[in-house]
Amino acid sequence: MNTGLSKVNFAGMMTSPDRFAPIGVFDSGVGGLSILSHIHQHLPAESLIYVADNGHLPYGPKSSAYVTTRTRTISRFLIEQGVKSIVVACNTATAAAIATLRNEFNLPVIGVEPGVKPAISQSRSGVIGVLATEGTLGSEKFQRLVATHGESQQVIVQPCHGWVEQVERGELHSELTRTLVAAAVEPLIRRGADTLVLGCTHYPFLASVVRDVAGPTVELIDTGEAIALELQRRLHGLGLLADAARAGEPGFWSSGDPGPLSVQIKRLWPQAVSVERLPEAFR
Ligand code: DGL
Numbered sequence: 001m002n003t004g005l006s007k008v009n010f011a012g013m014m015t016s017p018d019r020f021a022p023i024g025v026f027d028s029g030v031g032g033l034s035i036l037s038h039i040h041q042h043l044p045a046e047s048l049i050y051v052a053d054n055g056h057l058p059y060g061p062k063s064s065a066y067v068t069t070r071t072r073t074i075s076r077f078l079i080e081q082g083v084k085s086i087v088v089a090c091n092t093a094t095a096a097a098i099a100t101l102r103n104e105f106n107l108p109v110i111g112v113e114p115g116v117k118p119a120i121s122q123s124r125s126g127v128i129g130v131l132a133t134e135g136t137l138g139s140e141k142f143q144r145l146v147a148t149h150g151e152s153q154q155v156i157v158q159p160c161h162g163w164v165e166q167v168e169r170g171e172l173h174s175e176l177t178r179t180l181v182a183a184a185v186e187p188l189i190r191r192g193a194d195t196l197v198l199g200c201t202h203y204p205f206l207a208s209v210v211r212d213v214a215g216p217t218v219e220l221i222d223t224g225e226a227i228a229l230e231l232q233r234r235l236h237g238l239g240l241l242a243d244a245a246r247a248g249e250p251g252f253w254s255s256g257d258p259g260p261l262s263v264q265i266k267r268l269w270p271q272a273v274s275v276e277r278l279p280e281a282f283r
Pocket of ligand 1 (some may be wrong): 027028029031032057058059060061089090091092093133136164199200201202
């Protein structure tokens with residue numbers, strides 16, 4: 001079967017797609033685990049490699065050029081590991097670099113973007129709030145998304161200062177976290193938003209606090225499961241879905257200090273894992 005993938009990859013080597021090859025998933029930190037868990041659940045036979053680029057976290061306030069450079073570097077590492085597909089489990093990196101990755105690398109690259117479209121179709125008040133990083137909200141890709149789907153509704157954007165750092169510290173329910181969440185969410189509720197988009201992969205870990213602050217009638221939109229299903233659809237279409245027995249736990253890599261990252265992952269991932277440090281060329 002011609003999958004369209006047997007071309008030259010970045011290293012100039014011929015690659016032949018292998019359905020038992022791993023899938024690479026990455027984010028600036030632990031946020032992408034909110035996507036990885038859906039992939040693990042829906043595609044249990046797949047081997048997974050997860051990279052947390054926590055030596056360069058947060059991506060949100062950094063320039064698009066910086067995030068693109070890191071995103072290309074991590075993708076090169078994943079391709080060296082022989083992955084058959086890459087999931088950019090980060091809205092900020094997707095906004096900055098997905099087009100570059102798709103141009104440069106000859107394998108399926110799945111990205112994640114704020115769920116503006118589902119939010120608009122669910123909203124009754126006609127006002128939706130998009131919670132995301134400055135990088136995502138300021139990107140051309142996001143502007144286009146709102147222009148395409150948001151015309152008939154009021155789309156209010158809200159950068160969420162400190163949220164990513166609180167998730168990275170494992171402070172999912174602390175007083176400070178609650179204060180930071182309230183500072184971002186309450187103004188949206190006051191303006192009539194009845195649907196909030198969790199437009200950063202770190203934010204699903206704060207969903208219960210967001211719900212507490214927003215109140216029971218407000219809908220939260222998290223696209224993690226949709227991304228896993230999209231990946232499944234793409235791999236199936238290319239004849240690249242693994243169909244063996246359940247694979248083991250994902251392999252975890254870090255561009256920063258793997259010690260603290262192991263502790264953070266332990267809080268957010270159900271199984272014990274070990275984390276390796278990325279080779280120097282990729283840090
Ligand atoms: N988790 C990332 C996202 O989805 C970015 C967090 C950050 O590093 O600022 O946007």
